[in-house]
Amino acid sequence: MADLETFRAETRAWLEANCPAEMRTPTEDEEDTVWGGRNPTFRNDAQRVWLERMGAKGWTAPEWPAAYGGGGLTREEAKILAAEMRDLGCRSPLSSFGIWMLGPALLKYGSEEQKKKYLPPIVRGEIRWCQGYSEPGAGSDLASLQTRAEDRGDHFLVNGSKIWTSYANKADWIFCLVRTDPTAPKHEGISFLLFDMASPGVSTQPILLISGSSPFCQTFFDDVKVPKDQLVGIPNKGWEIAKYLLTHERNSISSMGGRAHRPVHEVAAQHVGLDDRGELDDNLLRAQIARLEVDEIAFELAMERAGDMAKRGEIHGAYSSLLKYYGSELNKRRHEILMSSGGSDALEWESDRSEHGAAPRAWLRTKANSIEGGTSEVQLNILAKRILELPGA
Amino acid sequence: MALVLNDEQTMLRDTARSFLSGEAPVAALRQLRDGHVAEGFSRELWKQFAEMGFAGVLIPEDFGGVGLGHVEAGVVAEEIGRNLTATPFLSTAVLTASALLHGGSDAQKQAWLPKIAGGEIIGALAVDEGAKHRPEKTALQATRTGNGFTLNGAKTFVVDGHVADLLVVAARTSGQPGETQGLTLFLVAGDASGVSRERTVMVDAHNAARISFDNVQVDADAALGPVDGGHELLERVLNVGRAVLAAELSGVGGQAFDITQAYVKERSQFGRIIGEFQSLQHRSAHLFSELEVTRAAVIKALQTLDANPDKAATIVAVAKARAGASTELAVQEGVQMHGGNGMTDAFDIGLYMKRARVAQELLGDSNFHADRLARANGY
Ligand SMILES: Cc1cc2nc3c(=O)[nH]c(=O)nc-3n(C[C@H](O)[C@H](O)[C@H](O)COP(=O)(O)OP(=O)(O)OC[C@H]3O[C@@H](n4cnc5c(N)ncnc54)[C@H](O)[C@@H]3O)c2cc1C
Ligand SMILES: Cc1cc2nc3c(=O)[nH]c(=O)nc-3n(C[C@H](O)[C@H](O)[C@H](O)COP(=O)(O)OP(=O)(O)OC[C@H]3O[C@@H](n4cnc5c(N)ncnc54)[C@H](O)[C@@H]3O)c2cc1C
Numbered sequence: 001m002a003d004l005e006t007f008r009a010e011t012r013a014w015l016e017a018n019c020p021a022e023m024r025t026p027t028e029d030e031e032d033t034v035w036g037g038r039n040p041t042f043r044n045d046a047q048r049v050w051l052e053r054m055g056a057k058g059w060t061a062p063e064w065p066a067a068y069g070g071g072g073l074t075r076e077e078a079k080i081l082a083a084e085m086r087d088l089g090c091r092s093p094l095s096s097f098g099i100w101m102l103g104p105a106l107l108k109y110g111s112e113e114q115k116k117k118y119l120p121p122i123v124r125g126e127i128r129w130c131q132g133y134s135e136p137g138a139g140s141d142l143a144s145l146q147t148r149a150e151d152r153g154d155h156f157l158v159n160g161s162k163i164w165t166s167y168a169n170k171a172d173w174i175f176c177l178v179r180t181d182p183t184a185p186k187h188e189g190i191s192f193l194l195f196d197m198a199s200p201g202v203s204t205q206p207i208l209l210i211s212g213s214s215p216f217c218q219t220f221f222d223d224v225k226v227p228k229d230q231l232v233g234i235p236n237k238g239w240e241i242a243k244y245l246l247t248h249e250r251n252s253i254s255s256m257g258g259r260a261h262r263p264v265h266e267v268a269a270q271h272v273g274l275d276d277r278g279e280l281d282d283n284l285l286r287a288q289i290a291r292l293e294v295d296e297i298a299f300e301l302a303m304e305r306a307g308d309m310a311k312r313g314e315i316h317g318a319y320s321s322l323l324k325y326y327g328s329e330l331n332k333r334r335h336e337i338l339m340s341s342g343g344s345d346a347l348e349w350e351s352d353r354s355e356h357g358a359a360p361r362a363w364l365r366t367k368a369n370s371i372e373g374g375t376s377e378v379q380l381n382i383l384a385k386r387i388l389e390l391p392g393a
Numbered sequence: 394m395a396l397v398l399n400d401e402q403t404m405l406r407d408t409a410r411s412f413l414s415g416e417a418p419v420a421a422l423r424q425l426r427d428g429h430v431a432e433g434f435s436r437e438l439w440k441q442f443a444e445m446g447f448a449g450v451l452i453p454e455d456f457g458g459v460g461l462g463h464v465e466a467g468v469v470a471e472e473i474g475r476n477l478t479a480t481p482f483l484s485t486a487v488l489t490a491s492a493l494l495h496g497g498s499d500a501q502k503q504a505w506l507p508k509i510a511g512g513e514i515i516g517a518l519a520v521d522e523g524a525k526h527r528p529e530k531t532a533l534q535a536t537r538t539g540n541g542f543t544l545n546g547a548k549t550f551v552v553d554g555h556v557a558d559l560l561v562v563a564a565r566t567s568g569q570p571g572e573t574q575g576l577t578l579f580l581v582a583g584d585a586s587g588v589s590r591e592r593t594v595m596v597d598a599h600n601a602a603r604i605s606f607d608n609v610q611v612d613a614d615a616a617l618g619p620v621d622g623g624h625e626l627l628e629r630v631l632n633v634g635r636a637v638l639a640a641e642l643s644g645v646g647g648q649a650f651d652i653t654q655a656y657v658k659e660r661s662q663f664g665r666i667i668g669e670f671q672s673l674q675h676r677s678a679h680l681f682s683e684l685e686v687t688r689a690a691v692i693k694a695l696q697t698l699d700a701n702p703d704k705a706a707t708i709v710a711v712a713k714a715r716a717g718a719s720t721e722l723a724v725q726e727g728v729q730m731h732g733g734n735g736m737t738d739a740f741d742i743g744l745y746m747k748r749a750r751v752a753q754e755l756l757g758d759s760n761f762h763a764d765r766l767a768r769a770n771g772y
Contacts, residue, residue, distance in 0.1 A: 269772055312395070
C-alpha cells in the first residue's frame with residue numbers, strides 16, 4: 001500500500017512536470033487525436049512532445065512488459081496512472097490499433113522475434129496499423145472471408161479485398177485475416193498475417209461516411225508477396241487469434257464514450273441555460289441527462305470491475321461482448337442527448353463557429369460503435385450462447 | 394481497491410447463502426403471509442441472525458458486534474434479496490445501528506448497540522411523512538418542553554415500525570419543511586405514551602407501519618446527535634441504508650433473472666425450447682448486462698462507505714438509482730417470459746416483482762437518486 005502511494009505521488013509529479021498544458025484540455029475534434037506512424041501529423045508541438053515523453057516511459061501501453069517497450073506496470077499501478085491522468089485532465093497521448101488490438105494478440109500468440117520487432121514501435125507510436133478483417137461478403141459472418149493467401153514456398157501470395165478498413169490509406173502496416181486452406185471448414189482454414197501497406201499490389205479506395213469524413217477504405221490485394229515469417233501463430237489456426245484480438249477491440253470500443261469527454265450537463269447548460277432555481281431550463285432533458293450520467297458512472301465502474309475480475313481469473317471469456325454492447329449503446333445515447341442539448345446550435349455543418357459541425361459529425365460517427373468490432377446483435381448472440389448458455393444460440 | 398469480494402467476503406457470502414436459502418427461503422415468506430402471522434417476521438430467525446453475527450455486522454466488537462464493514466452488510470443483504478427474506482436486518486442492524494454508531498453518545502451506544510447485536514431488540518428509522526421519500530420535508534414537530542421535547546406528527550412507511558422497541562425519529566426542532574437546517578433525530582421507545590402504531594401490510598408481504606406521535610414526551614438526552622444539525626447525520630445513515638438496500642435489490646434482480654433463465658430453458662412452444670427464440674435471447678442478454686453494470690456500482694458504493702464515507706453520497710445515489718431500475722427490468726421481463734404462469738401466485742417470480750417495487754420506493758427511487766446526482770453536479 002505504501003509503495004502504491006509512493007507510486008501515486010511520483011506519477012503525479014511526473015505528469016505535472018511533463019504533460020504540456022495544451023494536452024490537459026478535453027479533446028474537441030478529430031485533429032486532437034494523435035495516431036503516430038511513419039508520417040505522423042501533429043496539430044502542434046505539444047502533441048509531439050507528449051507522445052515522445054509517454055512513449056519513452058512506455059506509458060502509452062502501461063501494462064505491457066518493459067522488455068517490449070511497455071510500461072511494465074502492475075494493474076494497480078496502471079489504475080493509479082489512469083486515475084491521475086484523469087484527475088489532471090491529461091489527454092491520451094496516442095490512439096492506436098497497435099495498442100488496442102494487435103499488441104495484446106502478439107503478446108499472446110507472437111514469436112519472440114515478432115514481439116521484439118513489432119511491439120516497441122507500437123508503444124512509441126512509430127508504426128500505425130490497420131485491421132483487415134471484414135470483406136464485402138463477410139461482415140457479421142466474418143469466418144466466411146475469402147481473401148486468399150497461397151503458400152509459394154518462401155512467401156505467401158495474397159489476393160482479394162477487404163472493406164471498411166479504417167485508416168487503410170494512412171496506415172503503415174496491416175494485420176490481416178486470410179484463407180490459407182480453402183478446402184477446410186470455414187473456421188479452420190484462416191491464418192493471421194502481417195504486412196507492409198507499402199508492399200507492391202496493395203491499394204486503397206476511401207469510402208465517404210455519413211459524418212462526411214472518409215476514414216475507411218476498401219482495400220485491394222493484387223498478388224501481394226508476404227514473407228512467411230510474418231504469419232502469426234500456426235498456419236490455418238488464425239481464427240483463435242482473430243477472436244482473441246476482437247475481445248480487445250471490443251474493450252477499446254466500449255471505453256470510447258463517457259466521462260473522458262466534456263460532461264453532457266455542461267453542454268446543455270451552455271446552450272439551453274439554467275432557470276432561476278439553477279436547474280436546466282428543460283426539465284425532461286435534465287432528467288434524461290441525469291439518468292445518462294448515472295449509467296455512465298456505473299458503466300465506468302463496470303469496466304474497472306471487469307479488469308479486476310480478469311486479474312483474479314474470475315472473468316468469463318465472453319465478458320468483453322457485454323462491455324462492447326453496453327458501452328457502444330451508451331455512447332450512442334450520449335450523443336443523441338448531446339444533440340438535443342445543443343438544440344439548433346448543434347445542427348450547423350460548416351461554420352467555424354460550430355468547428356465545422358463537430359457535434360453532428362461526432363453524433364453520426366457514434367452510430368458505427370454498435371456496428372464496428374461486431375454489431376450489438378452479434379454481441380447479444382455471443383452473450384446468450386456463451387454466458388447464458390441458452391439453447392440453439 | 395479491486396471491485397470484487399475478497400476471500401473472507403466470499404466466504405461470508407457462501408455462509409449467508411446456504412444459511413438463508415436453508416432457513417429462510419421464499420417458502421418461509423409464503424408461510425408468514427398465508428399464515429397471517431401477526432408480527433410478519435420470525436423472531437426465531439432473528440435470533441439466528443444474531444448468532445450468525447449478521448445482526449451485529451456493522452457493530453464494533455466493543456459493543457458486542459462483529460465489527461465488519463458495509464461490503465459485508467451488503468453481502469448479507471444480497472442473499473436476503475435472493476430469498477425475499479422478511480427480516481429486520483435493514484431496519485435494525487443497518488439503519489438503527491448506523492444512527493447510533495454515527496450519532497450516539499457513549500451512553501446511547503452502550504445502552505443499545507449490544508442489544509441490537511444480540512438480537513434482543515428491534516429498531517426502526519422513522520423518516521418519511523408523505524408518499525415519496527423527501528427527508529428534508531420532515532414536518533414532525535419536536536418542541537422544547539421542560540427538561541426535554543414533545544413530539545407531535547406522523548410517520549409512514551416505517552419499516553418494521555410495528556414491532557420496533559426503539560424508534561429513531563427524524564423531527565423538526567426549527568426551520569420549515571424543505572429546509573435542511575433544523576432537523577434532529579430522537580430515540581423514542583416504541584411503546585412510549587402517545588405513540589400509536591398501525592401495521593401496514595404491504596404488497597410484498599414485508600413489514601412497515603404508520604406511526605403517529607401525539608404529545609410524546611422525551612428527555613433531552615433522547616436527542617441523537619446535534620439538535621437542529623441532524624441533517625448530515627440523517628443523510629449519512631440514509632446513505633448506508635440506501636447502499637445496503639441496493640445490494641438487496643441486486644439479489645432480488647439476480648435471483649429473478651436466474652429463475653427466469655431456468656424457466657426459458659425448460660418450457661417448450663412451437664416444438665422448441667422458448668429460450669431458443671432470438672427475441673428472448675437478446676432481451677435476456679440485455680438484462681444480464683444491466684444487472685452486471687449495477688453490480689459494479691453497488692460494490693463501489695459499499696466500499697466507499699467503508700473507505701471514504703464523506704465522499705460516498707454520489708456513488709450511493711448512482712447505486713440505488715441503478716439497482717432500482719435494473720431490478721425493475723428484471724422482474725418485468727421475468728413475469729413476461731413466464732407467460733401465463735408468471736401471473737400466478739404459485740410461481741415465485743411475482744413475489745420478486747412485488748419486493749422489487751417496495752425496495753425501489755424505499756429510501757428514494759431511481760428518479761429521486763438521479764435528481765440527487767444532477768443537483769450534486771449543479772444542474
Ligand atoms: C466505422 C466503421 C469502422 C470499421 N472498421 C473496420 C476495420 O478497421 N476493419 C475491419 O475489418 N472492419 C471494420 N468495420 C467493419 C465492421 O466490423 C462490420 O461492419 C461489422 O462486422 C458488420 O458487418 P456488415 O457491415 O457486413 O453488416 P451485416 O453483417 O450485413 O449486418 C447487417 C445487420 O444484420 C444484423 N445481423 C447479422 N447477423 C445477425 C445474426 N446472426 N443475428 C441477428 N442479427 C444479425 C447485424 O447486427 C446488422 O444490424 C468497420 C465498420 C464501421 C461501421
Ligand atoms: C390473466 C389471464 C387470463 C387468461 N384468460 C384466458 C382465457 O380466458 N382463455 C384462454 O384460453 N386462455 C387464457 N389465458 C391464456 C393466455 O392466452 C396465454 O397465457 C398466452 O397465450 C401465453 O401462453 P403461455 O402462458 O403458455 O406462455 P408461453 O407460450 O409459454 O410463453 C412464455 C414466453 O415465451 C414467449 N414466446 C413464446 N413463443 C415465442 C416465440 N415464438 N417467439 C418469441 N417468444 C415466444 C412468450 O411471449 C412468453 O414471453 C389467460 C392468461 C392470463 C394471464
